[in-house]
Amino acid sequence: MNESAAETVMFKDLDLENLPRLQRLKDRYFGTPKEVCIERAHYVTEYLRDHAVRGDSPILRYAKAVHHFLKNKTPLFLDDSLLPGTTTSKYFGAPVYPELTGMLIWPELDTIGTRKDNPMQLSKTDAAALAHDIFPYWMERNILERARSEFKEPSRLKLFEKLVFFIASKPGAVSHTVPFYEKMLDSGLEGIIAEARARQDALGAKDSLNAEQKDQSDFYEAVQIAMDGILLYADNLSREARRLADTEKNADQKQNLLMMAEICQKVPRKPAATFREAVTVIWIGQIAVHAENINMAISPGRVDQLLVRYYENDIATGSLTRKDALDLAGCLWLKLNDNTNLVPLAGEKLFGGAGSVPAVTLGGITPDGKDAVNNVTWLFLRATELLKLRDPNVNARYHHQVNADAYLERVSEVIAETKAIPAFHNDVTAISTLMNQGVSEAHARDYAIIGCVELGCAGRSYDAPSSIILNLIAPLELALYSGKRPITQDEQIGPVTPHPEEMSSFESFWEHFKTQLAFLINEAVELNNNFGLIHQKTMPSPLLSGLFDGPIDNGRDLIFGGARYNSSGATHVGFADTVDSLNAIEQAIFIDKKCTFNELLVALDKNFAGHDELHAYLVGKTPKYGTSHHVARKNAQNLISFLYQTYQSKSNYRGGTYRPAYWTMTNHAGLGQLAGALPNGRKAYRILASGITPVSQAAADLADCLDSVAALKSNEIPGSVAFNLKYSNLTTPEDRKSFSALVKTFFQKGGMQIQFNIMDYEMLIDAMEHADKYQDLIVRVSGYSAYFGDLTPAMKQEIVTRTAYDIKNKKAAAYPSAYKDLLPYE
Amino acid sequence: MLSRFMEELVNILLIRRFRMNLLAQKLNDALSAEITEEGFKLLLKGMALFALIDSDFRKNLKDFNGRYLFKTIDGPINVAVTCRNGKMSVYEKTLEHYNVRVDFKDYKAVVDFLTDPDLDVLDQMLNQKLKFSGNLNYLYKFGYMARHLMVQLGIAA
Numbered sequence: 001m002n003e004s005a006a007e008t009v010m011f012k013d014l015d016l017e018n019l020p021r022l023q024r025l026k027d028r029y030f031g032t033p034k035e036v037c038i039e040r041a042h043y044v045t046e047y048l049r050d051h052a053v054r055g056d057s058p059i060l061r062y063a064k065a066v067h068h069f070l071k072n073k074t075p076l077f078l079d080d081s082l083l084p085g086t087t088t089s090k091y092f093g094a095p096v097y098p099e100l101t102g103m104l105i106w107p108e109l110d111t112i113g114t115r116k117d118n119p120m121q122l123s124k125t126d127a128a129a130l131a132h133d134i135f136p137y138w139m140e141r142n143i144l145e146r147a148r149s150e151f152k153e154p155s156r157l158k159l160f161e162k163l164v165f166f167i168a169s170k171p172g173a174v175s176h177t178v179p180f181y182e183k184m185l186d187s188g189l190e191g192i193i194a195e196a197r198a199r200q201d202a203l204g205a206k207d208s209l210n211a212e213q214k215d216q217s218d219f220y221e222a223v224q225i226a227m228d229g230i231l232l233y234a235d236n237l238s239r240e241a242r243r244l245a246d247t248e249k250n251a252d253q254k255q256n257l258l259m260m261a262e263i264c265q266k267v268p269r270k271p272a273a274t275f276r277e278a279v280t281v282i283w284i285g286q287i288a289v290h291a292e293n294i295n296m297a298i299s300p301g302r303v304d305q306l307l308v309r310y311y312e313n314d315i316a317t318g319s320l321t322r323k324d325a326l327d328l329a330g331c332l333w334l335k336l337n338d339n340t341n342l343v344p345l346a347g348e349k350l351f352g353g354a355g356s357v358p359a360v361t362l363g364g365i366t367p368d369g370k371d372a373v374n375n376v377t378w379l380f381l382r383a384t385e386l387l388k389l390r391d392p393n394v395n396a397r398y399h400h401q402v403n404a405d406a407y408l409e410r411v412s413e414v415i416a417e418t419k420a421i422p423a424f425h426n427d428v429t430a431i432s433t434l435m436n437q438g439v440s441e442a443h444a445r446d447y448a449i450i451g452c453v454e455l456g457c458a459g460r461s462y463d464a465p466s467s468i469i470l471n472l473i474a475p476l477e478l479a480l481y482s483g484k485r486p487i488t489q490d491e492q493i494g495p496v497t498p499h500p501e502e503m504s505s506f507e508s509f510w511e512h513f514k515t516q517l518a519f520l521i522n523e524a525v526e527l528n529n530n531f532g533l534i535h536q537k538t539m540p541s542p543l544l545s546g547l548f549d550g551p552i553d554n555g556r557d558l559i560f561g562g563a564r565y566n567s568s569g570a571t572h573v574g575f576a577d578t579v580d581s582l583n584a585i586e587q588a589i590f591i592d593k594k595c596t597f598n599e600l601l602v603a604l605d606k607n608f609a610g611h612d613e614l615h616a617y618l619v620g621k622t623p624k625y626g627t628s629h630h631v632a633r634k635n636a637q638n639l640i641s642f643l644y645q646t647y648q649s650k651s652n653y654r655g656g657t658y659r660p661a662y663w664t665m666t667n668h669a670g671l672g673q674l675a676g677a678l679p680n681g682r683k684a685y686r687i688l689a690s691g692i693t694p695v696s697q698a699a700a701d702l703a704d705c706l707d708s709v710a711a712l713k714s715n716e717i718p719g720s721v722a723f724n725l726k727y728s729n730l731t732t733p734e735d736r737k738s739f740s741a742l743v744k745t746f747f748q749k750g751g752m753q754i755q756f757n758i759m760d761y762e763m764l765i766d767a768m769e770h771a772d773k774y775q776d777l778i779v780r781v782s783g784y785s786a787y788f789g790d791l792t793p794a795m796k797q798e799i800v801t802r803t804a805y806d807i808k809n810k811k812a813a814a815y816p817s818a819y820k821d822l823l824p825y826e
Numbered sequence: 827m828l829s830r831f832m833e834e835l836v837n838i839l840l841i842r843r844f845r846m847n848l849l850a851q852k853l854n855d856a857l858s859a860e861i862t863e864e865g866f867k868l869l870l871k872g873m874a875l876f877a878l879i880d881s882d883f884r885k886n887l888k889d890f891n892g893r894y895l896f897k898t899i900d901g902p903i904n905v906a907v908t909c910r911n912g913k914m915s916v917y918e919k920t921l922e923h924y925n926v927r928v929d930f931k932d933y934k935a936v937v938d939f940l941t942d943p944d945l946d947v948l949d950q951m952l953n954q955k956l957k958f959s960g961n962l963n964y965l966y967k968f969g970y971m972a973r974h975l976m977v978q979l980g981i982a983a
Contacts, residue, residue: 115944139961145963
């Protein structure tokens, strides 16, 4: 293929000048403030409080509540997008889920619109409705309160509520999934309803059933009710589009509305037949799943694989042009941005800057092992490149033995253009890791990314991958202070392990560290399982279950283990700082005998004030993760192995195992601000390193850094990683070739995932100091992408100080001395 | 007739405004002074008074039964608040049965909880400035009521 033909295949001949609709929609998106939306909270609460049928099982009650909302949900066409409807009743809305986490904003109802970080508009009327009508109903009923009262305020719940040991984010984790949109596309909702009805009929009349069969019957009925709710919403969309078309003066928009009216009359009721119908099905599916489940990482999955047959057919018949396809692809990308998380103030510190992180996955291989890159892959890569949006979280799968270099180079080019997206995932390690978890080869090959970086078998595995966020600094400090942490002072948190001064070897300290870590894991897992049981009792997911492969065959809701594969995930904050602290203890106390434990603890207590020599030694002379030092590599792998073995020995409430992962969103900045000085020389209250990434400025040699991360055993990281790498720039074609080659080598050596920020220190410092100049600057945080301006000051500092490498000499670029005080050890 | 009605209405509004100003002044004094239990009690009593003079605020108490116990870990605050039958009452005593008990680290944590728009309940939990036992939703509701009062009185942003 010559260069011009390749450019056409990759849609590079089309840009926003040819696509004024996308430019218009993008401008409006960036110019629209966020608003809190109470529509769903209102209707779900109204049904449960005023209309619920006495005697209905929880699954029927919840299905009917969701149906009530979908039936009444306002059908909105707020712009000239090619896709109908909206996730919320606002142009850019943050929906309230009072049964899950919505109550967290109650104290802020008067001030959320003016708060310093991430303000969201909320009218006085809606605030009053929340305060006096909606929230009071949930005071004794939301999931946290139900868990507290049912399990008698267990100690593990109190530990969670301190927030600095682990976070049990079960309510959000339920949404971390990829629906099985193939089913919705192929069967239509009528097909799903018919299947559920046939299964229910086969069970027989309800009064003849035993308890288990009655549960199954209720499940099948609940699926039908939920699906019917989606159909009513689609009907309302169709009617509203037609009504608007009647008065629309603009001929193009009139035609667009009529087309949407026609499409919504057909899909998602019937199977999709055209590219536009298929894209509409995925979009309405996304809206519908949000009617039941909180907007945290509900991910469309492998959209290029889902849509390619419709695209190719329409192109072949001449009913679709490449330009129209790109217009539609761009509309989907923009629509996926129409909602964001409702985050309380403190949440901004821990999860700041996130959207709702719907992940889409492109490329890789097919279930039968062939190259999956197709024309729709190129289409969505071009949409990503042109629009430069935070969401969707675009992920490029890459199989170095199957995918062509042209694909690797094109993804690299898009990263260079957007400076941050997509992220790369290694097909070879991901597939092997999933198969090691018991997933069939065909299903493993069809994996898709959930939310930030997590691995899931699209529509087949229910993974709840962010169930636990565990702070690794906590067990480190518990081991140093015999089961206490400085931040919680004299409270005995963990088991009473000996004072470190009594430990005669590093191995002894490592054992006590593992004791504390195992204690926290056990508490977190038990609490997550408690939450799971409450979820089963109160709010099953019949709508999502109907859009999954497994629950209908098994006669069980997802939350009862109905999916083909089940697991829960635990991610970890502070990996690199913990490894480097273990390295420092081993080297300083037991190998070099530079100090005693007591001397180290005194220095930590003083935040190294008056201990300059020891501090300089710890920073400069102890082994660092991200280098080739054998102590660092040993401790990193030992920590990975211990976490893997411990989690895999635990079962979740759905009969699956726990999967460890290493991505941190912005938790590493927030939790870093609450942790004292560490043995690796990091000063008190400074940021921690992100994800699986080495500590900022600790790994000067790029090849060593890549090798040390790739050397971690991927089969022991089934939840995946976020590995952040920063390059100062990629200006020349040679730079980009070199960039692609490094990704390929990293994956050949076993690296799982890698994501980039292509920006130098100076630019980031300028963005930190002149936010108005960089309003749409996207950065990779640790997993998801965020607009730099939305991040907290601590998180901005973390991104600034991350090691930037020069692609030409493969060494760390010089960090600007004027900003050294931002570094974690200064 | 109309002018008389308007005159009465203005009088009511002025008295309400006067009482609110008085309350705001007292609360400002209490929150800025180095007093502890008295200031906190005044603040709670201010909320009870505000419920009497502000119909919007009264909606928070409608059909609401809540029992709160507030303490400070380092010292003197030990105050109970009950909400029942649309009224809010403040006592200097310990409640055995409460919906939520809050132990603030110190008096500053109390003041921050009530007045700092950049701190929320979770933030204070994150910074270990308060501990609680019981139903956290009651604390969220109380946080809203307190913040609402402060906003109405112009004490918080």
